[in-house]
Amino acid sequence: MSAGTDATGKVAIDVTVNGRPVSTAIPVQETAAEFLRDRLGLTGTKVSCDMQVCGACSVLVDNVPISACTYLAVDLAGRTVRTVEGLATGDDLSALQRAFLQRYAYQCGFCTSGFLMMATSLLERNPHPTEEQVVEYLDGNICRCTGYRPIVDAILDVAAESS
């Protein structure tokens, strides 16, 4: 019932990250973003506002989007995490990643992994969203470069391509 804390105050967790099982002991107060970036070296997940409003740290936990900055890593125990590093298969980018390239749906790129993860979860949930649904789903993700138009277009391109 109680998560096991060892003598150093660490908690053991088992979690699957991008298909890879990870078993480790972490400080109980570690956030999911710290766990992914600092412990596993998966720095594709970015931290910007650090208060769950900008979306840069969006990752999927059991296919549901979360803000990794305000999510405890201990709560990942037994869960499956997907980050931007898991979207491509080898050198084959996902359809969304290709569409983002084609539409130049990024400039500085800092928000891009968050947008890609949110867009991935949107299309898994609703393969043919309307433009309004895309905008609504992404309203918790901030991009200060593109003005959003190419991001929305890239997502709608992928939706239109899928049968």
Next chain:
Amino acid sequence: MITEAFRHSRPVTLPDAVALLGEDSTPYAGGTELIAAMKLGLVVPEHLVDLKRIPELCKISVTEHELVIGSGCTHDQVARSETVLDVFPMLAALTGQIGNTRVRTQGTIGGNLCFADPRSDLATGLVAARATVDVLGPRGGRLIPVQELILGPLATSIEPDELVTSVRVDLRDLDFQEYQRVAPKERPIVGVCVVGRLSGWRMVVGAATYQPVWLDADSPDELSTERLLAGVDLMSDSDASAEYRRHLVDVLAARIVQPLIGPRR
């Protein structure tokens, strides 16, 4: 970064959860408010009790005249529930607007109510619907109207060893239901909700005061914002002044009420 360590428990049954609650424990589910507050150092809990893995708290059911939503249901779960869409569509629409997508997939209705943020959409809608909450503690269970649960900013009437387990909405005569809000950022600066039933009408103003305020009336033409807000001080904060909130209350209330009572004479 959260600097202070804490004890962390993960009960999977309700009795186990209640047994862990007390003065030094802090229950949480989505953590959308709590973890942020911990990062800011505003809250330094000794013992976190994670309620996410208690299946009993995550169910939505409906009887002949009552909707029962487990306190651990996320806003997203409520917004997309066929049951809620069918019997209380306003609540589905309201929960579908809370925060952002990730707040909705993580944040729960019980957490929203018990955090008692004055700028809550949910409290406004549930007070309008005269909803009640089931509370469970070591002394047994009790039922509290939502309007009596929320005492003020971040203050509720439940004890540290008690837990809100579900929200109940009586569906009889829930004939008219509408919620309108203005939310320039994640949280509303004003929400106005009107629910009409055979037994009367209720208008609630939320996110403009420390807790929702309401007016009961026999007919929609008696739903006056002047009467509702008589003697009530509205909040001023970095997102809106009290004067602007007062203006918005009238605009939103008119949008809901005017179609019910016909054109202005």
